[in-house]
Amino acid sequence: MASKYGVKIKNIEAGTLYENNLGVRDYYSYSNAMFSNSLLLDFLLDNGLKVSKDGRTRDIIGINFSFGTKSYEETKNKIMEHLSAEQFKPQEEQNEEYISNLQKALERCNNNQGKYKKISVEDIRLEYYTDGVDVQYVQRDKEGKIKKIEIIHYKMLYRSSGKAKTGSCIFINKRLYKKAHNFIYMDYKLPKHNSPIVEASAYVSLVASSIVGTVKINPKDILVIKDVDSYFNREVISIETNEHKECIAKRIDNYRLKNTLFDGQALIDSSIFPSWGNGYILLRHHMTKCAAFKANIQTFFKDYFKDNYENAIVKDMFGNEHYAKDIKMITTDNALKFLKFNISYDYWCDKVYANGCKFGIVKTAHKSKLGEVQKMSYQMVNTLNEGIMDDVLAKSKEYVNALKRDDVVFLNYLRDNANFSNDYDVLVALCEQNPDFICSSYFRKRKGKIIGQYVKRLKLGKIIQEGDNLVIVGSPYAMLLHSVGENVEKDDTLRQSDGEIQCYTKRFRCGESIAGFRSPHNSKSNILSLYNVHSDLLDRYIDIGEQCIAVNMIHTDFQSRANG
Numbered sequence: 384m385a386s387k388y389g390v391k392i393k394n395i396e397a398g399t400l401y402e403n404n405l406g407v408r409d410y411y412s413y414s415n416a417m418f419s420n421s422l423l424l425d426f427l428l429d430n431g432l433k434v435s436k437d438g439r440t441r442d443i444i445g446i447n448f449s450f451g452t453k454s455y456e457e458t459k460n461k462i463m464e465h466l467s468a469e470q471f472k473p474q475e476e477q478n479e480e481y482i483s484n485l486q487k488a489l490e491r492c493n494n495n496q497g498k499y500k501k502i503s504v505e506d507i508r509l510e511y512y513t514d515g516v517d518v519q520y521v522q523r524d525k526e527g528k529i530k531k532i533e534i535i536h537y538k539m540l541y542r543s544s545g546k547a548k549t550g551s552c553i554f555i556n557k558r559l560y561k562k563a564h565n566f567i568y569m570d571y572k573l574p575k576h577n578s579p580i581v582e583a584s585a586y587v588s589l590v591a592s593s594i595v596g597t598v599k600i601n602p603k604d605i606l607v608i609k610d611v612d613s614y615f616n617r618e619v620i621s622i623e624t625n626e627h628k629e630c631i632a633k634r635i636d637n638y639r640l641k642n643t644l645f646d647g648q649a650l651i652d653s654s655i656f657p658s659w660g661n662g663y664i665l666l667r668h669h670m671t672k673c674a675a676f677k678a679n680i681q682t683f684f685k686d687y688f689k690d691n692y693e694n695a696i697v698k699d700m701f702g703n704e705h706y707a708k709d710i711k712m713i714t715t716d717n718a719l720k721f722l723k724f725n726i727s728y729d730y731w732c733d734k735v736y737a738n739g740c741k742f743g744i745v746k747t748a749h750k751s752k753l754g755e756v757q758k759m760s761y762q763m764v765n766t767l768n769e770g771i772m773d774d775v776l777a778k779s780k781e782y783v784n785a786l787k788r789d790d791v792v793f794l795n796y797l798r799d800n801a802n803f804s805n806d807y808d809v810l811v812a813l814c815e816q817n818p819d820f821i822c823s824s825y826f827r828k829r830k831g832k833i834i835g836q837y838v839k840r841l842k843l844g845k846i847i848q849e850g851d852n853l854v855i856v857g858s859p860y861a862m863l864l865h866s867v868g869e870n871v872e873k874d875d876t877l878r879q880s881d882g883e884i885q886c887y888t889k890r891f892r893c894g895e896s897i898a899g900f901r902s903p904h905n906s907k908s909n910i911l912s913l914y915n916v917h918s919d920l921l922d923r924y925i926d927i928g929e930q931c932i933a934v935n936m937i938h939t940d941f942q943s944r945a946n947g
Contacts, residue, residue: 389417419594449504451503595746603705608700611644612644620633641942660744661747662926713863790821853931855934859933872937877934879939887916897915
């Protein structure tokens with residue numbers, strides 16, 4: 384039975400599995416892993432995936448490709464090396480059991496001399512990707528004797544983009560392979576010549592993304608519009624190589640920068656937006672991904688079309704007509720990755736209908752666990768000028784002094800940071816049971832040590848500031864205007880201004896200048912000077928709350944500074 388987190392699987396190391404199948408190793412190395420809840424898991428559970436009572440399945444495995452296999456000579460020399468090292472130790476320091484095991488391993492190595500095969504990890508990967516792999520499951524009785532052997536043949540299903548460097552991927556029981564493969568590829572057949580295998584593999588796994596919930600959206604109620612590019616000229620420093628292949632910084636005047644205004648984002652009507660989403664949900668479906676922000680789409684359409692609202696028509700990028708009153712989500716072509724493979728919009732809609740129109744929610748916006756403050760990273764600190772460090776450290780110093788002097792602040796710190804590996808809960812409980820415990824030498828010693836550890840973390844760059852991690856939505860009112868065919872330049876909710884980029888968020892006060900740091904943070908260019916403004920139109924149509932921030936993308940260098 385699957386848990387709310389998914390099903391338990393084995394993550395096997397390919398090199399050890401290969402040697403096990405050759406017969407030169409008694410076991411293969413593996414770790415326990417979780418195949419997370421996803422739209423794919425929902426499909427597999429409905430189509431024959433076998434799950435035990437404790438939530439485990441053998442129908443899916445993960446395989447890591449970290450190293451290849453050794454030859455007979457290499458294996459023998461390695462065993463001899465360990466054996467010699469142990470036998471050279473003084474008699475009283477030798478581990479007899481370890482020596483015995485090494486001698487048995489050497490004997491087994493010699494007996495299997497003809498079975499060894501040296502093969503690189505790249506060749507193992509190619510073989511497993513092409514032919515699949517057998518995995519043996521041995522069941523033993525209480526005395527250790529083999530009771531039953533089950534062999535399952537697995538085929539490679541997909542490799543997630545996050546594991547591209549190591550080549551880790553998901554394999555599935557041959558029995559389920561065809562159904563699972565057809566599901567993630569939407570029954571799309573890759574062409575035999577010039578096949579976009581790499582591109583497709585990056586997107587088919589989107590439907591296997593780990594999700595925390597779902598939202599039901601009729602695909603015909605999604606208005607897909609063509610994205611808009613906005614250009615901006617300014618001075619830049621371009622990192623290039625000269626004729627000697629040396630890295631140089633080249634200053635260029637009046638360089639043309641481009642923003643893709645609504646790249647990968649969507650607006651989703653408040654009528655279907657999950658109450659727990661905090662203004663933002665990251666959505667996944669078949670070859671589709673978008674960051675969807677809560678908006679009052681229907682309020683905008685009612686205001687725009689006025690008396691014609693009931694019969695108003697809007698057109699999508701494919702020429703299809705939709706009643707404006709039916710639209711629940713607005714997104715752009717950049718969110719629909721299947722378009723790269725000449726898969727039609729109507730075909731995709733049919734596949735969405737097949738799973739009950741459920742879109743997976745990968746994550747939502749979250750308020751900082753630290754309340755009104757957030758920790759900086761050392762990368763952020765390293766990109767600041769040394770001369771402003773007193774101001775940067777001011778709040779952290781103030782908090783450390785409060786920890787030292789105010790017992791209430793210190794006890795609250797213990798409560799907020801208690802976990803299974805520390806004694807913070809115990810200290811709080813003892814103080815609540817007997818307030819005089821605060822005056823004990825033990826408590827004062829522990830308090831000094833705990834504060835000392837906190838100061839050490841501060842020195843590693845974990846400096847606190849008033850702020851939070853906010854999710855960015857680009858020029859949302861312009862997106863609403865674009866949905867009804869209006870020019871995005873008519874958006875005057877967020878205007879161009881010298882030296883600062885206008886933004887809108889309820890997290891900070893109107894009129895405040897805000898320092899924006901890209902996350903993850905790479906360089907000084909990733910620091911953005913933002914100015915928070917109030918807008919009645921954004922208040923009325925965009926309901927993103929305190930965990931998101933709308934930013935002007937029209938004629939600004941925002942995307943270039945934030946690396947996209």
